[in-house]
Amino acid sequence: MRVRKVDPANIDPAAIMEAADIITRGGLVAFPTETVYGLGADATNPTAVAGIFNAKGRPGYNPLIVHVADVEGAIRCVTSWPARAKELAERFWPGPLTMVLPKAQGIPDNVTAGLSTVGVRMPNHPVALALIEAAGVPLAAPSANRSMHVSPTLGEHVAASLGAAPDLILDAGPVAVGIESTVLDLSTDIPTVLRPGMISVEDLRAVLGQVEMAKGHAPDGVARPSPGMMDRHYSPNATLMVVDDVEQIAKVAAIQLNERRRVVALARSSIRPDNYTLWAMPESPGEYARLLYGMLHRADAEGYDVIIVEGVPETPAWDGVRDRLIRAARR
Ligand code: TXA
Numbered sequence: 481m482r483v484r485k486v487d488p489a490n491i492d493p494a495a496i497m498e499a500a501d502i503i504t505r506g507g508l509v510a511f512p513t514e515t516v517y518g519l520g521a522d523a524t525n526p527t528a529v530a531g532i533f534n535a536k537g538r539p540g541y542n543p544l545i546v547h548v549a550d551v552e553g554a555i556r557c558v559t560s561w562p563a564r565a566k567e568l569a570e571r572f573w574p575g576p577l578t579m580v581l582p583k584a585q586g587i588p589d590n591v592t593a594g595l596s597t598v599g600v601r602m603p604n605h606p607v608a609l610a611l612i613e614a615a616g617v618p619l620a621a622p623s624a625n626r627s628m629h630v631s632p633t634l635g636e637h638v639a640a641s642l643g644a645a646p647d648l649i650l651d652a653g654p655v656a657v658g659i660e661s662t663v664l665d666l667s668t669d670i671p672t673v674l675r676p677g678m679i680s681v682e683d684l685r686a687v688l689g690q691v692e693m694a695k696g697h698a699p700d701g702v703a704r705p706s707p708g709m710m711d712r713h714y715s716p717n718a719t720l721m722v723v724d725d726v727e728q729i730a731k732v733a734a735i736q737l738n739e740r741r742r743v744v745a746l747a748r749s750s751i752r753p754d755n756y757t758l759w760a761m762p763e764s765p766g767e768y769a770r771l772l773y774g775m776l777h778r779a780d781a782e783g784y785d786v787i788i789v790e791g792v793p794e795t796p797a798w799d800g801v802r803d804r805l806i807r808a809a810r811r
């Protein structure tokens with residue numbers, strides 16, 4: 481495994497050529513996107529795609545997102561490009577929105593875990609776009625971490641999680657968004673958010689009108705979960721607990737400290753910590769998302785046993801962050 485530092489403001493063409501060559505030969509390249517780092521392979525090569533599942537320890541039923549450099553590239557991956565997709569691409573691409581549409585023949589079945597639909601996205605990162613263009617193929621790319629672990633927001637996180645599995649890591653420093661893209665199913669009558677992200681359901685409604693949220697664990701069994709979204713996900717090694725307010729932080733911390741556990745709290749409100757570590761979190765959802773995974777990686781690296789997180793507002797702007805906290809807390 482090799483690591484190449486790339487300055488996103490002044491991209492070294494040799495780095496992109498080396499990466500594109502690896503993709504062409506069926507290898508794996510970890511690359512930055514604006515959301516998290518991805519582990520990319522040629523989305524038209526089923527053997528290369530199998531390498532992604534293998535490297536991540538990812539179950540074969542969990543479909544991959546296909547990354548394209550422009551709308552024409554997306555159109556080649558799907559059987560039709562409805563007006564809704566066109567409008568969303570004009571408004572949000574390049575950006576953290578994945579659209580699920582009926583899959584074209586050229587996309588192998590293992591990319592989509594056997595589904596008849598495919599998720600496509602044009603990332604807003606110059607290194608990702610340069611790589612896709614140079615490779616000349618769409619890139620299947622999940623987040624560049626072992627399955628079920630926290631997604632990487634730094635090049636260092638990729639190496640720590642995947643070891644020697646990627647042939648090359650393109651390290652362009654910290655990402656801007658920090659949590660994975662919003663996944664929107666456009667293959668059904670009513671567009672449905674399968675995975676919330678920093679493009680909120682309200683943002684999507686402003687363009688499309690009616691948009692529904694899929695409830696992963698709907699008791700009525702009516703709403704559909706996204707494949708792969710039933711799992712525990714995004715989890716740090718430490719036990720993560722989400723609590724309602726700072727009083728609860730103090731109570732839970734006291735119990736955990738009494739059990740001799742090392743405790744760190746992530747809080748937006750001000751609080752004076754008592755024998756535990758406090759990391760102050762930002763008030764805005766965008767800033768919070770950008771920092772969150774880095775905090776979880778750091779808590780693990782520094783050997784904390786317990787992460788106590790002050791809950792976040794129940795508003796659409798926080799849906800993506802709230803979803804990741806709930807998943808990280810699930811055991
Ligand atoms: O921001 C992101 O989306 C990052 C970067 C690298 O682009 N990628 C990412 O990929 O998060 P991954 O593999 O960790 O998440 C892919 C998820 C699947 O678990 C599933 O929930 C949804 O996207 N998905 C993909 N294809 C789908 C399909 N055809 N139908 C329904 N859901 C799909």
Ligand code: MG
Nearest residue numbers: 622623631660
């Ligand atoms: Mg992932």
